[in-house]
Structures are given as C-alpha cells and as structure tokens.
C-alpha cells in the first residue's frame with residue numbers, strides 16, 4: 001500500500017500529502033512511482049518464463065512522466081490515437097514496443113504509425129484493413145497487423161466498460177476471422193501476423209479471461225494451419241484492481257493460466273494493462289469547501305467534482321475516501337454525501353461515506369484514482385483540470401501544472417465581426 005498514515009498524517013512514499021497539497025494546490029492527483037514500478041515488475045516476474053511484453057495502455061494515464069517511468073522499466077505502449085502514439089514516442093517508448101488500436105484510425109494516424117515504424121496496428125474492421133493496405137502501399141511499406149477479434153465473451157464487469165460481446169463496437173466477429181485473415185493475406189501492404197483481443201476493463205476474476213483467451217488460442221492455431229504467418233498473440237488488458245473490497249488480479253495465477261492455454265504455441269505474447277499498473281498508485285486530493293447540513297442529509301462539498309474524477313458520475317463507481325488527518329481513535333464517524341462543485345445533480349462522489357467531522361479547508365483523498373482519473377478530467381463549468389504530482393522515494397515533482405483560470409481561453413476566439421459591435425445593452 002503506497003499510501004498510509006504516519007503520525008496521524010496520510011503519506012505517500014514518505015511525503016505527507018498535506019505538503020504536496022500546499023505546494024501544488026488542490027485538487028491534485030498524486031502518484032506513487034514505486035507502486036507503478038512494483039505492479040509492472042510483478043507482471044514481468046510472473047511471465048518471466050514466457051515470451052511476453054507489456055504494452056502499457058496510455059489511455060489509463062497518459063502523463064509523459066508516467067509513460068516514461070514505465071517505459072524505463074521495460075514497458076511498451078498500447079495506444080488508441082495518433083496523439084497517444086506521439087506521447088509514447090515523446091516519452092521515449094521505442095517504436096518497436098508500440099501498438100496502435102482504435103476503431104476510427106484516420107488516414108493521418110495510420111501514416112504516423114507507419115512512418116514511426118511501430119510494432120503493430122490492431123485492425124478493427126475490413127474497411128480499416130483496406131485503408132491501411134492502400135496507405136502502406138502508397139508509402140512503399142508493409143504494415144504488420146493484428147486483427148482484433150471479438151470473442152463474444154461477457155467480461156463480468158460494468159456494462160459500459162465491456163468490449164468483447166457481440167453487441168460491442170470493437171473488433172470483427174469471431175466466426176468471420178478466417179475469411180478476413182485470408183483477405184488480409186491477399187492484400188498488398190499488410191502482413192497479418194498477429195491476433196488481438198481485449199474483452200473489457202476492471203475484470204477481477206480469471207474466468208472471463210480463460211474463456212476469451214481459450215477462443216483466441218484456438219483461432220490462432222486455425223490461422224496457422226491456414227498458412228498465415230502468425231507470430232504474435234495480443235491478449236489485451238483489463239486486469240482488475242481493488243477499489244473497495246475486490247482484489248486485484250494475481251499475476252502469478254494469470255501467468256499460470258496463460259502458460260497452460262498457450263503451451264506449445266511458440267509465439268510472442270503481448271498484454272495491454274492500463275488500470276492494473278497505475279490505478280492503486282494514485283489518489284486524488286481535494287479540499288472541503290463547505291459542509292452543508294440539509295434537511296436530512298449532510299453534504300461535504302469539495303473543490304473536486306465530476307470534472308476532476310468522472311468515474312462515479314459516469315459509471316456509478318465508488319472510490320474510498322480518506323481524510324489526510326487521521327481521525328483519533330474513538331472519533332464518532334458520521335454519514336455524509338460527498339459532492340463536487342459542478343452544476344449537475346450527478347456530481348456526487350458517493351452517498352453515506354462515514355467520515356469524521358470535517359471543517360472547510362480539511363483535505364481528503366480518493367483512493368485508486370491513478371487510472372482513468374486525470375485523463376478524463378475536463379474544465380466543465382470553467383473549472384480547470386487539476387495538477388498531477390509524482391512521488392518517488394521521498395521526493396516529489398509536479399508533472400502537470402494546474403491550468404490557471406486565466407489560461408482557459410487559450411485557443412478560443414471572438415470573431416472580428418462579433419468583436420466590433422458593442423454588446424447590446
């Protein structure tokens with residue numbers, strides 16, 4: 001656990017979060033470098049006997065420092081846009097460790113991927129396959145592609161983060177794969193040598209993986225028998241973490257499962273973990289603005305809201321909440337609804353948190369906020385996105401400045417024809 005109380009104050013790797021909040025302001029995301037490294041190392045250790053590479057899914061947290069940290073420990077990058085390819089490259093991920101997925105790759109994104117020499121494009125549809133073929137041919141190159149296959153497996157997770165069922169928009173139907181691989185083999189400019197699948201996110205049991213991976217391996221063997229040059233099996237990410245009571249996926253158990261399913265297959269394995277590497281390594285620190293006693297409820301109103309951490313409003317997700325000052329033993333905890341400042345009734349982090357008495361200015365931390373937190377923040381209600389801080393063995397650095405309110409106008413323009421007229425009064 002990278003976060004814990006020491007002398008009554010919540011700390012991260014030896015640094016009091018109060019000190020970070022004073023330096024960076026609130027709301028602020030705080031990440032433990034050690035926790036990110038140890039998650040990656042646990043996966044690398046568990047899969048040491050298999051030819052596996054871990055391509056960190058940038059979408060979980062794309063801060064350049066975070067990507068650099070993981071790349072420095074041997075991670076590759078799973079990207080879903082030209083922007084993410086650029087980030088991965090800028091953070092120092094070697095192109096031969098970058099894969100690009102996404103259902104809507106535009107021509108310039110395909111060109112960027114090919115020009116950068118990335119490892120693999122994960123293809124999501126036949127029209128996209130043809131487009132990649134044409135662009136690669138025009139560029140005089142050959143794209144190494146994996147086709148994303150939808151195994152029609154329910155991932156036992158939130159409906160909105162399931163990606164491998166028939167009704168989901170991702171990949172091609174399992175049954176059509178042999179035909180589409182044959183098409184790929186016949187097209188110039190593409191070399192179909194990988195198979196990709198990803199069934200969803202925050203999956204905390206192995207069963208859905210076992211089902212999907214089993215289908216993937218069977219198809220991989222069929223395609224080889226069909227004569228395709230298959231060499232890479234990309235099994236996606238989705239490894240679940242602890243928010244409240246669940247347990248994170250156990251890397252050893254996962255590795256044992258994969259080892260059993262792929263025995264004798266002789267291929268490279270790719271995984272695309274995002275959340276697993278960074279979620280529990282991060283907290284969101286926020287300040288109490290007001291405590292409001294309403295009819296029959298107590299509202300603790302924070303300076304962070306759904307614009308800062310969107311997961312509760314979007315998925316009904318619940319993050320644990322810790323006061324930065326530990327409540328003395330015997331403190332009477334009271335139920336409170338913890339809400340943000342945004343003018344939306346859904347701007348609620350959760351009802352009935354049991355909290356010690358809180359005064360304006362008190363600081364709190366939402367746990368398991370390192371993934372899909374800062375990346376999904378917006379400046380809705382003209383509340384600028386928060387700062388991010390990385391802590392490593394007793395030192396900390398701001399890795400993303402908080403945008404100041406006066407900086408929010410960047411890129412906006414009042415056209416001359418509007419500016420010249422005086423506002424009607």
Ligand SMILES: Cc1ncc(COP(=O)(O)O)c(C=O)c1O
Nearest residue numbers: 057198201237238272273274275
């Ligand atoms: C193709 C793909 N790979 C990897 C991920 C990362 O997922 P997670 O953060 O759950 O590991 C996602 C997101 O669900 C994804 O769509």
Ligand SMILES: N[C@@H](CCCC[NH3+])C(=O)O
Nearest residue numbers: 059161201202311371372
């Ligand atoms: N944004 C989601 C995860 C989406 C995974 C990407 N396909 C979350 O916060 O849980």
